[in-house]
Amino acid sequence: MSGQRNKIEIRDLSLRYGNDQALYNINLDVREHEILAIIGPANAGKTSLLNCINRMIDFVPSARVSGSIRFDGLEVSKLRDPAQLRRRIGMVFPLPVGLPMSIYDNVAFAPRMSGIRSGSALDEIVETCLQQAALFDEVKDRLGDLGTKLSGGQQQRLTIARALSLRPEVLCLDEFSIAVDPVTTMKIEAVIKTLREQMTVIVVTNLVLQAKRLADRTALFLGGKLIEVDDNEIIFSRRTADMRTFQYVQGLFG
Amino acid sequence: MSAVREQSHAVFQATAVTLANRSRERFAVRVLTLITTLLILPLIAIISLLVAKGAPAMSLEFLLAAPVAGMTAGGIFPAIVGTLWLVGVSLAVAAPIGILAAVYLNEYAGDNWVTRIINLAIVNLAGVPSIVHALFGVGAFVLFLGMGTSILSASLTLAIMTLPVIIASTKEALASVPLAFREACWVLGASRWQTIRHVVLPNSISGILTGVILQVSRAAGETAPIMFTGAAFYLPFLPQSVYDQCMALSMHLFTVSTQVPNVPEAIPYATALVLLGLVMSVNLTSILFRSYLRSRRKW
Amino acid sequence: MxxxxxxxxxxxxxxxxxxxxxxxxxxxxxxxxxxxxxxxxGADFIIHRLDLVQFLGSEQWYPTSISNKRYGTLALLAGTASVTTLAMLIAVPLGLGAAVFISEFTSGWVKESLKVVIELLAAIPSVVWGFIGIAIMNPVIIKLFDAPIGLNVLNGGIILGLMSVPIIVSIGEDALKAVPDSYREASIAMGATRWQTVYKVLFPAARSGLLAAVLLGVARAIGETIAVLMATGHAVQIPHSPLDSVRTLTATIAAELGETARGSDHYQALFAIGVLLFFLTFCVNLIADLLVRESKRK
Incomplete structure (x- = not known):
């Protein structure tokens, strides 16, 4: 079902913020064209892991990263221009952030910043991405309106459209449904399923059932450690390698 | 912890709410109200006195004519022109430096000792007496750089003196743009500068303008820094370039109220009224602008 | 793509x-x-000919004397100190009182308009204050105290006090605002009156910030030039009463720099006073900054 090539290979990744260790020796592969869910309670290190992958961790002065992350075989920490990397990895934050500019400009922002100037090319990107994010029909008549004035659910889909605007190879969604109503959540989940044809998707969620619905494989994080990663059939069964996975999935703690 | 204990101790005493406590509270509030009124009073008194005594001399001619008869008659036109020169040139220097310095402090600087020293330097730049700024202007611009007593020397002195005003308000304006906007841009592969240029600055420009307006009001009112660097008591001609000296409203008020004998009372009052009116209206503009901005945020 | x-x-x-x-x-x-x-x-004079004992310890400032040049700043220091002290006697109670009133006893539009008033007070140029000292305060003081001249410590002190109030109010209000609301709520909930809350809870909690506000007011008063030049008279002497005229450090530079020959000892001595002022305000500002930092850390 999923491609066998590894898109991202994480080896012995540790992360400290000052004296607090956030990640302990993580070893994890993300396969091309799969949907990988990362589950775990708050402060398990899920978001920190995403921030290491696209090097947003650079903006946290106290953070110290060790170990290796390879993206398409390239060592992430050695890249001279992390912005280049971030253009290949789309990222959606938990809380929707519409930039204070028009809906059109929100989606066209990243392509413009990367040097695309042609108006027709931008028009096409904006329409495609809004459509992919299942937002186009709702906003097609008011692309000039402020992105910040949309409803929360619409802003979250706008954020997804923005993340898709550079045709990323990997899309990371960090608890995207936290500030979104159930109907929008279902819409976005449907979108994610169609996207896996074109890209690799990592979904961080604290909703176990969402991981079960969406993902091919699921990884459980607890207290900065990777407890278990496996196909969904294993994770959501009685055959988990680690007792805690079974207990967490059953809702016995977390 | 000890603060908490002290506090609970204080609270314990206070639980016995007595009539004495209540009346003490009423008394305290009355005193505080009186004190605050005492601050509003001089403001009203000053403005109304200047208006009452300056208004008779105020006319279009006063604003548009040059002083004559050893400054005991005529108008203040050259002083108004000079003040505009000084404010304009100092603004042109201080605004870009101040805004970029604030961008550095808010967007680039880490929380380390270098930043602490920069902030301390800014506090001191604001705290150095204006006459010491004047000495600096004389030593550095007039003499060392050979600019002579000129609009340029005086404006540069004013610019450095008012830099902290622009830096402080620009920093505040930049800090009011949520961090989430910056993160949303970085994550899309935009560089720090692209993020600043396309998202942070456009969304704080109005707050920055408020600070720039405040700088104008400060620069227009200063006297000491321009006394020895470029402002003259009296000039028979208007300045033609930044290398000329100029008259200035503040300097003119100083001159007619202390240096020239037999000036009719109305002239210094009217001059003070014009200067105060200019500074106050600029300040009020800035204040109104600020409250208008707060009412219409884009987020 | x-x-x-x-x-x-x-x-x-x-x-x-x-x-x-x-x-x-x-x-x-x-x-x-x-x-x-x-x-x-002023380096040539400061390094080679400045007698530091005389500079700081003598009250004789005779820079233009032909036979007996003296560069003692004690009288000027006393002038600055006397005017600043009087200014603080006025500005500290007014400033801190207004800061408490605005921060703790007002809200809504009253608070906003009081802040605007304080801002406008701060915006009045110092030359306008000086003019008020000459044109309004001077005759009033002569009349009230039957004094020979109204340009003196009292006049300068009142003017300077009013000029220093805004900075004390705004920094003081910031310091009070920095005290967490939970302190206030806890105190009020236990039955303390608001005034008790202010002086038993808020004053101790905001101590260093309020002290910084006062120090910045002091720095403002020491450094003010034109207003004191105009309002304090021109007598280089150690004042014995508030009705004596004085000359401050700043006013001396402003009054004499234009009259001296460039590069003369007198000219350089004025720059030496500038250096003294620089250090004086630098120290006061440094201490205030450390206090503000401490109050923020809490």
């Missing part, structure tokens, strides 16, 4: 970021430059 940003755009970005850094560091540069040029302009 991936368009590359042109290399010229990348270079432009490197250039603008370098410029931003330069401007960021410029404040340090300017403070050093101020010290350097003020010192340098």
């Amino acid at each position: 991936q368009a590359q940003r042109s290399s010229s755009a990348a270079y432009a970005e490197i250039a603008i970021e370098a410029l931003i850094r330069l401007c960021g560091f410029s404040a340090i540069l300017f403070v050093f430059a101020i010290f350097f040029f003020v010192f340098w302009s």
Whole structure:
């Protein structure tokens, strides 16, 4: 079902913020064209892991990263221009952030910043991405309106459209449904399923059932450690390698 | 912890709410109200006195004519022109430096000792007496750089003196743009500068303008820094370039109220009224602008 | 699909970021430059001929005497100290009182308009204050106290006090605002009156910030030039009563710099006073800054 090539290979990744260790020796592969869910309670290190992958961790002065992350075989920490990397990895934050500019400009922002100037090319990107994010029909008549004035659910889909605007190879969604109503959540989940044809998707969620619905494989994080990663059939069964996975999935703690 | 204990101790005493406590509270509030009124009073008194005594001399001619008869008659036109020169040139220097310095402090600087020293330097730049700024202007611009007593020397002195005003308000304006906007841009592969240029600055420009307006009001009112660097008591001609000296409203008020004998009372009052009116209206503009901005945020 | 940003755009970005850094560091540069040029302009005199004991310990300031030149600043220091002290006697209770009133006993539009009033008070140029000292306060003081002249410590002190109030109010209000609301709520909930809350809870909690506000007011008063030049008279003497005229350090520079020959000892002695003022305000500001930092850390 999923491609066998590894898109991202994480080896012995540790992360400290000052004296607090956030990640302990993580070893994890993300396969091309799969949907990988990362589950775990708050402060398990899920978001920190995403921030290491696209090097947003650079903006946290106290953070110290060790170990290796390879993206398409390239060592992430050695890249001279992390912005280049971030253009290949789309990222959606938990809380929707519409930039204070028009809906059109929100989606066209990243392509413009990367040097695309042609108006027709931008028009096409904006329409495609809004459509992919299942937002186009709702906003097609008011692309000039402020992105910040949309409803929360619409802003979250706008954020997804923005993340898709550079045709990323990997899309990371960090608890995207936290500030979104159930109907929008279902819409976005449907979108994610169609996207896996074109890209690799990592979904961080604290909703176990969402991981079960969406993902091919699921990884459980607890207290900065990777407890278990496996196909969904294993994770959501009685055959988990680690007792805690079974207990967490059953809702016995977390 | 000890603060908490002290506090609970204080609270314990206070639980016995007595009539004495209540009346003490009423008394305290009355005193505080009186004190605050005492601050509003001089403001009203000053403005109304200047208006009452300056208004008779105020006319279009006063604003548009040059002083004559050893400054005991005529108008203040050259002083108004000079003040505009000084404010304009100092603004042109201080605004870009101040805004970029604030961008550095808010967007680039880490929380380390270098930043602490920069902030301390800014506090001191604001705290150095204006006459010491004047000495600096004389030593550095007039003499060392050979600019002579000129609009340029005086404006540069004013610019450095008012830099902290622009830096402080620009920093505040930049800090009011949520961090989430910056993160949303970085994550899309935009560089720090692209993020600043396309998202942070456009969304704080109005707050920055408020600070720039405040700088104008400060620069227009200063006297000491321009006394020895470029402002003259009296000039028979208007300045033609930044290398000329100029008259200035503040300097003119100083001159007619202390240096020239037999000036009719109305002239210094009217001059003070014009200067105060200019500074106050600029300040009020800035204040109104600020409250208008707060009412219409884009987020 | 991936368009590359042109290399010229990348270079432009490197250039603008370098410029931003330069401007960021410029404040340090300017403070050093101020010290350097003020010192340098008086260096010859300061290094070779300045008698520090006389400079700080003598009240004889006779820079223009032909036979007996003296460069003692004690009387000028006393002038600055007397005017500043009186100014603080007025400004500290008024300033802190208003800060407490605005911060703790008002809200809504009353609070906003009081802040505007304070801001406008701060905006009055010092030359206008000086003019008020001459034109309004002077005759009033002569009449009230039957004094020979109304340009004296009292006049300068009142003017300077009113000028220092706004900075004390705004910094003091910031300090009170920085005290967490939970302190207030806890105190009120236990039945304390609001005034008890202010002096038993808020004053101790905001102590260092309030002290910083007072110090910044002091620095403002020491450094003020034109207003005191106009309002305090021109007598170089140690005052014995508030009705004596004095001359402050700042006013001396402003009054005499224009009259001296460039490079003369007198001229350089004025720059020496500048250096003294620089250090004086530098120290006061440094202490205030440390206090503000401490109050923020809490």
